[in-house]
Amino acid sequence: xxxxxxxxxxxxxxxxxxxxxxxxxxxxxxxxxxxxxxxxxxxxxxxxxxxxxxxx
Amino acid sequence: xxxxxxxxxxxxxxxxxxxxxxxxxxxxxxxxxxxxxxxxxxxxxxxxxxxxxxxxxxxxxxxxxxxxxxxxxxxxxxxxxxxxxxxxxxxxxxxxxxxxxxxxxxxxxxxxxxxxxxxxxxxxxxxxxxxxxxxxxxxxxxxxxxxxxxxxxxxxxxxxxxxxxxxxxxxxxxxxxxxxxxxxxxxxxxxxxxxxxxxxxxxxxxxxxxxxxxxxxxxxxxxxxxxxxxxxxxxxxxxxxxxxxxxxxxxxxxxxxxxxxxxxxxxxxxxxxxxxxxxxxxxxxxxxxxxxxxxxxxxxxxxxxxxxxxxxxxxxxxxxxxxxxxxxxxxxxxxxxxxxxxxxxxxx
Numbered sequence: 337x338x339x340x341x342x343x344x345x346x347x348x349x350x351x352x353x354x355x356x357x358x359x360x361x362x363x364x365x366x367x368x369x370x371x372x373x374x375x376x377x378x379x380x381x382x383x384x385x386x387x388x389x390x391x392x
Numbered sequence: 393x394x395x396x397x398x399x400x401x402x403x404x405x406x407x408x409x410x411x412x413x414x415x416x417x418x419x420x421x422x423x424x425x426x427x428x429x430x431x432x433x434x435x436x437x438x439x440x441x442x443x444x445x446x447x448x449x450x451x452x453x454x455x456x457x458x459x460x461x462x463x464x465x466x467x468x469x470x471x472x473x474x475x476x477x478x479x480x481x482x483x484x485x486x487x488x489x490x491x492x493x494x495x496x497x498x499x500x501x502x503x504x505x506x507x508x509x510x511x512x513x514x515x516x517x518x519x520x521x522x523x524x525x526x527x528x529x530x531x532x533x534x535x536x537x538x539x540x541x542x543x544x545x546x547x548x549x550x551x552x553x554x555x556x557x558x559x560x561x562x563x564x565x566x567x568x569x570x571x572x573x574x575x576x577x578x579x580x581x582x583x584x585x586x587x588x589x590x591x592x593x594x595x596x597x598x599x600x601x602x603x604x605x606x607x608x609x610x611x612x613x614x615x616x617x618x619x620x621x622x623x624x625x626x627x628x629x630x631x632x633x634x635x636x637x638x639x640x641x642x643x644x645x646x647x648x649x650x651x652x653x654x655x656x657x658x659x660x661x662x663x664x665x666x667x668x669x670x671x672x673x674x675x676x677x678x679x680x681x682x683x684x685x686x687x688x689x690x691x692x693x694x695x696x697x698x699x700x701x702x703x704x705x706x707x708x709x710x711x712x713x714x715x716x717x718x719x720x721x722x723x724x725x726x727x728x729x730x731x732x733x734x735x736x737x738x739x740x
Contacts, residue, residue: 344668346646366649367667382668 340378344368351378396466396489397725404430404462406484407471410581412494414445415713416469421451423717423731425724428454430462437461464488469716470495478516490723491540492716498523498542499609509605526719527613528728529553529659535722543719546711547572547622548606551633552613553662553686554701557655558637559614564699568637570610570620575627578707597624630677631707639697648690648699656688660728661710661718665689675704682706683736684714
């Protein structure tokens with residue numbers, strides 16, 4: 337199992353053996369959605385997110 | 393050495409008919425190492441406990457006792473009003489080995505500061521040094537040996553838990569502005585025109601635009617200059633604070649997360665909640681109802697060099713009764729989560 341660093345919060349993110357390029361994984365700490373840009377070397381990037389807007 | 397550590401202990405609750413008293417009854421009745429022997433209430437003496445607290449039906453046949461009829465106990469919780477409690481502490485201290493005060497009367501070390509915020513001179517200043525602040529995350533070692541414990545105010549506890557990692561790391565050093573929001577149970581079970589449903593429902597009442605009482609506690613605990621306001625909101629339980637402060641140095645979000653994680657990573661009842669996704673990305677009191685958790689989070693205002701620290705808790709549990717029992721668990725050498733495992737409800 338490979339481990340990478342979350343580009344948002346710098347926590348360790350574990351990838352299982354079945355992970356594939358362009359798959360979306362979740363950081364267990366900041367809950368950011370991360371896209372696997374490459375597997376060798378492991379490279380993660382923040383996936384686009386929906387902002388909260390309750391009345392701006 | 394505390395000789396009660398290895399056995400069931402007998403608990404008394406003074407002011408047991410109020411909301412905090414009711415939460416203490418609930419937690420003590422479900423606690424595997426405590427027996428509730430003295431639910432004390434002057435106004436409801438002789439009446440059934442589950443009359444005032446119907447959620448306890450089927451769990452107890454106890455009736456409230458008048459103060460003079462209460463048996464001696466191993467621990468007494470004082471869930472009694474500010475300004476009155478300091479006059480009764482000496483009496484109850486003679487009736488129990490451990491006294492845990494949930495009023496504000498022994499929270500502030502300086503009696504002059506107390507008078508300024510509570511509008512009356514402190515009548516027992518000689519007893520102030522004997523109390524340990526009931527703040528498990530900071531005073532665990534002192535609580536293990538404490539016979540007198542003063543439990544912090546609900547919003548003060550939340551604000552201190554939010555700000556402490558930042559002050560301890562030297563990232564905040566001057567002034568913090570604390571904006572507190574709290575549900576109606578925070579004003580107690582006493583009736584009055586201000587608490588009529590017709591007045592409260594739908595209101596967002598700014599009851600303390602400046603100088604809320606908990607301001608003094610937060611200042612005492614953090615060493616910061618604190619400016620605090622508070623608003624009553626459309627909820628029964630729950631307190632939330634937003635604390636804004638200037639950063640002493642430039643940091644990124646990952647640095648802030650590391651500071652909070654290092655401070656609270658091992659804490660049983662403090663969780664760091666600052667998420668990029670999810671239903672509640674920052675601490676939300678609604679999902680903490682009935683639980684002893686305090687959720688703590690943060691946001692970075694990089695353009696202004698400021699941090700916004702956020703915390704939420706149930707004002708009656710981690711903000712009062714649950715925190716008191718957590719302190720007792722530490723004092724007794726019991727597992728800290730004992731009797732406090734309830735995780736809250738979702739949805740609610």
